[in-house]
Amino acid sequence: MYDPQALQAKWLPRWEESNPFAAVEDAADTRPRKYMLDMFPYPSGDLHMGHGEVFAIGDVVARYWFQKGYNVLHPIGWDSFGLPAENAAIKRNAHPAEWTYANIETQANSFKRYAISFDWSRRLHTSDPEYYHWNQWLFTRFYERGLAYRKGGLVNWCPQDQTVLANEQVVAGKCERCGADVVRRELTQWYFKITDYADRLLDDMARIQDGWPERILTMQRNWIGRSTGADVRFEIEGRDEPVTVYTTRPDTLYGATFFVVAADAPLAEEIVAPEQAEALAAYRAEVAKLSDIERLSTEKEKTGVFLGIHAVNPVSGERIPVWAADYVLSDYGHGAIMAVPAHDQRDLDFARKFGLPVKVVVHTGLADPGETGVATPGEGTLVNSGPLDGLTKAEAIGKIIEVLEERGTGRAAVNYRLRDWLLSRQRFWGTPIPIIHCVDCGEVPVPDDQLPVTLPDLRGADLKPKGVSPLAAATDWVNVSCPKCGGPAQRDTDTMDTFVDSSWYFLRYCDPDYTDGPFDVEKVRKWGPIDQYVGGVEHAVLHLLYARFFTKVLHDMGMVDFVEPFERLLNQGQVINHGKAMSKTLGNGVDLGQQIDNYGVDAVRLTMIFAGPPEDDIDWADVSPAASQKFLARAFRVMTEAGAASAPGTGFSGGDVELRKVTHRTIDEVTRLVDGHRFNVAVARMMELTSAARKAIDAGPGAADPAVREAAETLAVMLSLVAPYVAEEGWERLGHAPSVAKAGWPQADPALLVQESVTAVVQVAGKVRDRLEVSPDISEADLEALALESEKVRAYLDGAPRKVIVRAPKLVNIVP
RNA sequence: GCCCCCGUAGCCCAAUGGCAGAGGCAAGCCCCUUAAAAGGGCUGUGGUGUGGGUUCGAGUCCCACCGGGGGCACCA
Numbered sequence: 001m002y003d004p005q006a007l008q009a010k011w012l013p014r015w016e017e018s019n020p021f022a023a024v025e026d027a028a029d030t031r032p033r034k035y036m037l038d039m040f041p042y043p044s045g046d047l048h049m050g051h052g053e054v055f056a057i058g059d060v061v062a063r064y065w066f067q068k069g070y071n072v073l074h075p076i077g078w079d080s081f082g083l084p085a086e087n088a089a090i091k092r093n094a095h096p097a098e099w100t101y102a103n104i105e106t107q108a109n110s111f112k113r114y115a116i117s118f119d120w121s122r123r124l125h126t127s128d129p130e131y132y133h134w135n136q137w138l139f140t141r142f143y144e145r146g147l148a149y150r151k152g153g154l155v156n157w158c159p160q161d162q163t164v165l166a167n168e169q170v171v172a173g174k175c176e177r178c179g180a181d182v183v184r185r186e187l188t189q190w191y192f193k194i195t196d197y198a199d200r201l202l203d204d205m206a207r208i209q210d211g212w213p214e215r216i217l218t219m220q221r222n223w224i225g226r227s228t229g230a231d232v233r234f235e236i237e238g239r240d241e242p243v244t245v246y247t248t249r250p251d252t253l254y255g256a257t258f259f260v261v262a263a264d265a266p267l268a269e270e271i272v273a274p275e276q277a278e279a280l281a282a283y284r285a286e287v288a289k290l291s292d293i294e295r296l297s298t299e300k301e302k303t304g305v306f307l308g309i310h311a312v313n314p315v316s317g318e319r320i321p322v323w324a325a326d327y328v329l330s331d332y333g334h335g336a337i338m339a340v341p342a343h344d345q346r347d348l349d350f351a352r353k354f355g356l357p358v359k360v361v362v363h364t365g366l367a368d369p370g371e372t373g374v375a376t377p378g379e380g381t382l383v384n385s386g387p388l389d390g391l392t393k394a395e396a397i398g399k400i401i402e403v404l405e406e407r408g409t410g411r412a413a414v415n416y417r418l419r420d421w422l423l424s425r426q427r428f429w430g431t432p433i434p435i436i437h438c439v440d441c442g443e444v445p446v447p448d449d450q451l452p453v454t455l456p457d458l459r460g461a462d463l464k465p466k467g468v469s470p471l472a473a474a475t476d477w478v479n480v481s482c483p484k485c486g487g488p489a490q491r492d493t494d495t496m497d498t499f500v501d502s503s504w505y506f507l508r509y510c511d512p513d514y515t516d517g518p519f520d521v522e523k524v525r526k527w528g529p530i531d532q533y534v535g536g537v538e539h540a541v542l543h544l545l546y547a548r549f550f551t552k553v554l555h556d557m558g559m560v561d562f563v564e565p566f567e568r569l570l571n572q573g574q575v576i577n578h579g580k581a582m583s584k585t586l587g588n589g590v591d592l593g594q595q596i597d598n599y600g601v602d603a604v605r606l607t608m609i610f611a612g613p614p615e616d617d618i619d620w621a622d623v624s625p626a627a628s629q630k631f632l633a634r635a636f637r638v639m640t641e642a643g644a645a646s647a648p649g650t651g652f653s654g655g656d657v658e659l660r661k662v663t664h665r666t667i668d669e670v671t672r673l674v675d676g677h678r679f680n681v682a683v684a685r686m687m688e689l690t691s692a693a694r695k696a697i698d699a700g701p702g703a704a705d706p707a708v709r710e711a712a713e714t715l716a717v718m719l720s721l722v723a724p725y726v727a728e729e730g731w732e733r734l735g736h737a738p739s740v741a742k743a744g745w746p747q748a749d750p751a752l753l754v755q756e757s758v759t760a761v762v763q764v765a766g767k768v769r770d771r772l773e774v775s776p777d778i779s780e781a782d783l784e785a786l787a788l789e790s791e792k793v794r795a796y797l798d799g800a801p802r803k804v805i806v807r808a809p810k811l812v813n814i815v816p
Numbered sequence: 817g818c819c820c821c822c823g824u825a826g827c828c829c830a831a832u833g834g835c836a837g838a839g840g841c842a843a844g845c846c847c848c849u850u851a852a853a854a855g856g857g858c859u860g861u862g863g864u865g866u867g868g869g870u871u872c873g874a875g876u877c878c879c880a881c882c883g884g885g886g887g888c889a890c891c892a
């Protein structure tokens with residue numbers, strides 16, 4: 001009788017005794033190493049169905065590598081800083097740590113029951129001072145290298161969470177975490193200079209092209225948004241310094257009929273003519289009222305205000321009016337543009353709204369944009385452009401850059417959509433920024449020997465968001481003496497974005513108790529980079545971009561010898577229910593613990609794996625854990641009956657050849673399928689092997705045949721990747737000592753893979769007319785001859801065929 | 817609006833350009849059983865969203881369209 005709960009009760013305590021999946025650091029261990037990593041969980045209560053899927057998938061890979069004899073590092077930890085803990089603490093008048101660490105314990109126990117092959121000795125929590133110490137250490141190193149800096153400017157502010165956000169954390173104008181509408185605020189904040197690494201983040205994608213899903217790379221490419229063009233300097237009448245604009249279409253310079261400055265840029269206020277100052281102020285006030293969503297809407301009518309002054313086209317000498325508008329962004333390029341309405345739709349919309357001239361400078365063969373209202377941004381021949389006339393777009397771009405450089409009024413330029421990573425947060429449950437502000441010395445990093453700067457003991461109402469960090473209220477903590485001059489000074493009261501924590505945690509797993517630095521450089525050299533990373537697609541431009549950035553900086557610091565942290569990435573799908581994401585409001589949630597109680601760990605894991613390709617969503621309404629349980633019971637009976645009928649250790653060579661062939665074909669296929677991450681198909685093959693063994697027991701050579709034992713043992717080992725409990729019990733019933741997880745991956749015997757005969761299909765004009773049993777190594781000529789002799793085939797032929805295509809040994813197609 | 821991915825049986829899903837069906841769910845039938853459950857077995861006419869094309873041969877490659885999902889979307 002297959003009783004999953006009894007198997008769990010039996011085996012879980014035994015596995016817990018020995019940390020069986022510990023990675024081996026011993027230098028004498030020469031086995032090749034593999035590093036398998038699942039994105040670490042946030043401890044928001046117990047594990048849910050999504051965890052159930054991602055960790056089941058990752059565990060197939062890890063357990064497969066264990067079976068193959070690799071020295072495998074498969075660690076687990078918790079991403080345990082973050083807002084939910086803080087909100088829970090406010091609600092319960094408690095400390096965020098209480099909620100956090102209680103949830104971590106719950107999840108850890110659930111992971112153990114779920115039988116994921118972690119090395120439990122490497123567990124880490126990012127909210128431990130022993131961990132965030134090194135966030136601070138790394139911050140200081142970044143600061144020293146000019147990669148962490150503070151600046152004022154417009155930032156994204158989430159009114160719900162009462163903190164600023166990085167650009168990556170604003171999705172369609174809403175807070176990525178809570179969904180509130182994000183507003184813009186003028187604030188001084190800390191940034192990481194990720195833009196310095198924009199080119200490398202783009203160019204190094206070539207190294208991981210084959211291991212990452214294409215769409216993630218595309219999303220990162222779009223996010224970084226590299227474009228090439230030129231910087232062009234325009235004189236502004238009445239201003240000493242020229243103003244530079246960035247354009248991707250310098251070839252259209254002669255078509256610039258007006259000039260636009262971002263309404264919120266300081267430049268607009270500076271250059272506005274006195275008689276237009278009031279109009280500008282009114283316009284700016286109006287723009288400031290708009291939410292990001294409204295401002296970014298492409299449907300929105302163009303708005304703007306004339307600044308009462310003119311700019312001078314550096315090549316044509318033409319005077320063009322200067323406007324301020326909100327369709328020009330202050331933080332991209334130089335916050336100002338030359339407007340070429342004929343060849344840019346946005347400029348054209350603006351020109352038509354305000355009656356500005358439209359001048360065609362690229363002849364594209366399309367109707368005049370000034371009349372149609374449709375800009376012509378495509379290829380063409382330059383006209384009305386002095387020295388550029390007659391050139392193609394590409395030629396003109398090259399030529400005009402030459403001209404601009406000669407005259408000293410411009411040059412080729414590259415621009416990025418990527419902005420620096422805003423890392424400070426006005427919240428409590430995170431890593432304090434290790435900076436002290438001194439009136440005399442300015443920003444002073446906390447000396448390394450005074451790290452970590454630990455969080456003060458705040459709880460409950462102290463943590464209520466009030467727009468500034470709760471740390472500011474802890475005056476005893478804030479007021480310190482300056483490390484440089486000893487004078488009175490204050491600690492920085494912001495904490496770090498929790499994405500800092502997750503940007504390097506995979507390095508610390510190599511030695512989570514290391515005290516001489518964030519990670520043991522030597523051990524990372526041995527384990528890194530990660531061979532397989534598994535996690536959700538939601539981190540495409542968040543965690544995955546930041547971790548790549550950190551790795552490159554650490555590489556430049558000489559601390560890691562690779563430039564990409566994750567060689568292969570697998571994005572699992574979501575677990576949904578009845579076509580929709582599970583949610584409280586829909587009431588369609590499925591509880592992982594409940595599923596396990598009902599069907600057992602093995603059946604739940606098997607259901608996750610068998611449902612479909614790992615990157616596809618699983619609709620829980622479409623799959624059947626009960627059926628999985630049934631299959632496991634079937635497999636269990638085969639293992640039990642084989643175990644009872646024969647003893648381990650006897651040779652298989654005398655066993656039933658037909659069953660042996662099935663077994664070895666299964667080994668061959670499952671090996672390839674697991675290598676290719678085709679786990680659902682691999683399970684189907686295991687099901688077939690189970691059926692073949694069942695048949696052999698009931699209606700073939702019987703349970704005592706060595707081939708039955710071979711099939712059952714093979715099944716136990718393969719099943720251990722997905723259903724560790726039943727595999728372990730089956731292995732024991734087959735007379736082996738635990739653990740099946742280390743039994744070793746079976747090898748297919750090539751002699752048993754060859755077929756004595758195969759069925760060759762003979763087609764006439766593409767239709768199957770006969771089948772021939774032939775040797776698998778039949779020659780093309782022999783097969784063709786055989787096919788042409790066939791009576792069935794000849795019935796469809798009159799005279800000699802026009803053409804015969806032979807694909808020995810499987811197919812002949814005769815064209816009459 | 818632009819870009820990417822996916823449409824195979826009632827459902828989930830297989831199928832190096834070569835017989836459309838491996839596996840599972842559901843359904844139906846049979847065996848076992850006093851009966852039921854459990855167990856064992858059997859049953860696949862949808863021609864691969866639609867229309868073209870390439871090819872001896874297309875689910876697979878190309879084009880267009882339809883449907884679903886995702887990404888980007890005033891970034892000059």
